[in-house]
Amino acid sequence: MKIAISVTNLGFGGGERFALNLANSFYKCGHEVVLILIEDFIKIDVSDVNFEIHSLVNSKIYRKFYKKTYPISKYLLINRYKKLLKKLQIDKKFDVIISNLEGSDYIVSALNLKNSLFVLHGIVSKELEILHERGKKSRAIKKEQKYKAMYENKNLIAVSNGVKNDFLNNVFIKAKSVTTIYNPFDFEEIRKKSNELNNSLPNFPFLLFVGRFAKEKRVDILFEALNLLNSDLKLVMLTDSSKELDWLIKKYNLENRVFVLGFQTNPYCFMKSAKLVVLSSKRESLANVLIESLICGSLVVSTDCDVGPREIMINELSQFLAKVNNPSSLAQKIELALIKNVDINEDDLKRFEYKNICTQYIKLIEDIQKEDN
Numbered sequence: 449m450k451i452a453i454s455v456t457n458l459g460f461g462g463g464e465r466f467a468l469n470l471a472n473s474f475y476k477c478g479h480e481v482v483l484i485l486i487e488d489f490i491k492i493d494v495s496d497v498n499f500e501i502h503s504l505v506n507s508k509i510y511r512k513f514y515k516k517t518y519p520i521s522k523y524l525l526i527n528r529y530k531k532l533l534k535k536l537q538i539d540k541k542f543d544v545i546i547s548n549l550e551g552s553d554y555i556v557s558a559l560n561l562k563n564s565l566f567v568l569h570g571i572v573s574k575e576l577e578i579l580h581e582r583g584k585k586s587r588a589i590k591k592e593q594k595y596k597a598m599y600e601n602k603n604l605i606a607v608s609n610g611v612k613n614d615f616l617n618n619v620f621i622k623a624k625s626v627t628t629i630y631n632p633f634d635f636e637e638i639r640k641k642s643n644e645l646n647n648s649l650p651n652f653p654f655l656l657f658v659g660r661f662a663k664e665k666r667v668d669i670l671f672e673a674l675n676l677l678n679s680d681l682k683l684v685m686l687t688d689s690s691k692e693l694d695w696l697i698k699k700y701n702l703e704n705r706v707f708v709l710g711f712q713t714n715p716y717c718f719m720k721s722a723k724l725v726v727l728s729s730k731r732e733s734l735a736n737v738l739i740e741s742l743i744c745g746s747l748v749v750s751t752d753c754d755v756g757p758r759e760i761m762i763n764e765l766s767q768f769l770a771k772v773n774n775p776s777s778l779a780q781k782i783e784l785a786l787i788k789n790v791d792i793n794e795d796d797l798k799r800f801e802y803k804n805i806c807t808q809y810i811k812l813i814e815d816i817q818k819e820d821n
Contacts, residue, residue, distance in 0.1 A: 449810065450480040452536070456551030457489035457507070460711050461660070462568040462736055465546045466607070466631050473802035474809075475499050482536055486510065486525065486551045493713045493821040502536070504528045525555050533559075544813045546605070550598075557598040564821050565813075566598065567605045568626075570733050571755055573618035596621050603816055605629050605809075608734045610755025627812055631736055632802035635691040635743050642716035642744040648709055649721055650684055655747075655782070656722035658686045658715050658737045661693050661731075662713055666751070670728035671700040671773035677782060680705060681723065686712050719744040724785050730772055732756035739800050742792050749781045765788050 451474050455467035468483070475481045481499040487510035488503035504525060505514060514521040536542070546565045547556040553566050572595060579588035604626045606612035612628045615621070655674075659665055674683055685708045687693070697706050712718065719725055725741035727750040735756045738748045742760070750757040752769040763770055768785045771777035798804060 449474075449813065450482075450540050451483055452482045452533075452542045453548070454484040454486075454545055454552045454556055455548040456486045458485060458492045458494065459489060460491050462733075463549045463567075465492060465736065466567070466569065468494070468497075468804075469632055469634075469802070470546065470809075471499060472497070473634070473806050476634070477803060477806040479806075480540075482542075484529075484532065484545075484552075487514075487556065490786050491711075502532055504532065505703075510722045510735045522554065522558065526558050529555050529559065541629050543817070546809075553598045554594065557602060563817075565603050565606065565816075566604055568599075568611050568615060568733075569607055571611060571614045571731060574731055576619075577601075595619070599623055603627075603811075603812075605633055608756055608759050610759065611733050614755065625816075629805060629808045629812070631734055631739070632805035633739055633743060634735075634802050635797075636695075638716050638740060638743045641714050642720040643729065644714055644717050646712075646714065646717045648712070649717060650682070652682060653722075653723050654682045656684050656686070656718055656725045656741075657727075658719070658725065659727075661685075661687045661690060664732075666728045666730050666773065667693070668696060668700075669751075669773060669775050669778060670726060671696060671702055671706070673728070673778035673782060674702060675700060676775060676779035681786075682707065683726075684709060684718065684722070685719060686710070686715050698774040716740065716744050719746050722746050722751055724782060726778075726782060727751060727757065728778060729753055729757075735760060739797070742797060743800075746793060747785050747788075747790060747792070749778070749785050751778065755768065762796055763791075763793060765796075 453467050455464055455473040458464050458468060469779055471481050471483045475498060483501045485503040487505055487507040489507035494760055503538060544563050544565060545556060547553050548567045556564055576588050576592055599621050601624050604623045606626055606628045611627050613624050615626055661667060683706045689708045689709055697703060719741045725746050725748045727735060732753045733756055738750055738757060738760045741748050749768045751772045753772060758769060768781050770781040
């Protein structure tokens with residue numbers, strides 16, 4: 449099949465990493481792949497990519513002009529996208545265009561292509577709920593209208609059952625179809641990278657946090673839990689440093705126990721070396737970090753969000769799910785995981801293996817093609 453993966457950019461976010469991983473997965477399974485970016489902002493390492501990457505506009509121009517002049521600029525981007533598709537389909541048309549994240553979805557949905565799929569990476573109802581809670585009612589209404597324009601009567605992919613159920617039960621948008629397909633992971637590649645040497649690796653036992661420093665990650669809960677532990681175990685954070693994070697570290701008197709190392713091109717060697725990988729989020733859609741850590745052979749502890757972790761941490765791993773917004777519960781689960789000798793069940797992880805994921809996507813694409821014909 450000829451497949452286009454479309455995404456806003458290749459920043460360090462989970463949706464951006466997903467898009468690149470999905471493109472890589474299809475390529476490894478023998479498909480012809482093209483990756484289309486709305487803006488040419490690339491932070492993820494793409495040095496080993498073997499397929500074409502195209503972008504519509506320069507990142508600086510996109511952020512200074514296009515984003516600030518929506519919805520007028522939308523039509524300029526649509527025109528650019530059409531021209532690029534025409535160029536890329538001279539020899540053969542795409543069997544499917546799989547769009548990711550709002551910046552891409554907004555443009556691709558406006559093209560009204562029958563062969564398009566849209567990946568839901570977040571809990572749509574929660575995003576709207578937060579805007580209402582912050583008194584931004586008009587913004588919430590505009591956001592809902594935008595989602596309706598993007599996803600009404602479209603074929604959608606949800607990255608977890610929780611995301612799917614939320615969309616079907618709590619969002620008043622009638623999609624053509626909503627199918628759960630988990631994110632793809634190349635076990636062999638991840639394990640290979642986990643064995644690489646890294647001079648930044650700590651020479652002391654540590655807990656690990658990987659992800660953006662954002663409100664929904666509830667790093668404050670993690671810091672409180674750290675202070676409740678019966679040991680002085682240190683915490684390594686693979687996230688960008690900021691004044692707010694530095695202030696929070698000082699607030700909890702953790703200057704000697706928390707080490708912020710920034711985002712790493714290879715986080716897997718840190719995952720493998722960690723005593724535990726800990727997630728303290730209030731909200732997730734799937735939590736790739738948990739899956740990657742388990743693939744690396746490291747146990748995980750996570751808050752039991754409404755969506756995500758509980759779909760990953762099944763069977764024996766479910767005992768390491770902590771209550772949300774509860775530092776005491778999180779500390780207890782960390783202590784429990786540190787003393788428990790639990791084997792990670794490879795069979796429980798197979799549902800995330802990239803070949804299985806590609807098979808599910810191809811079947812869905814073929815089923816949609818049959819319906820349209």
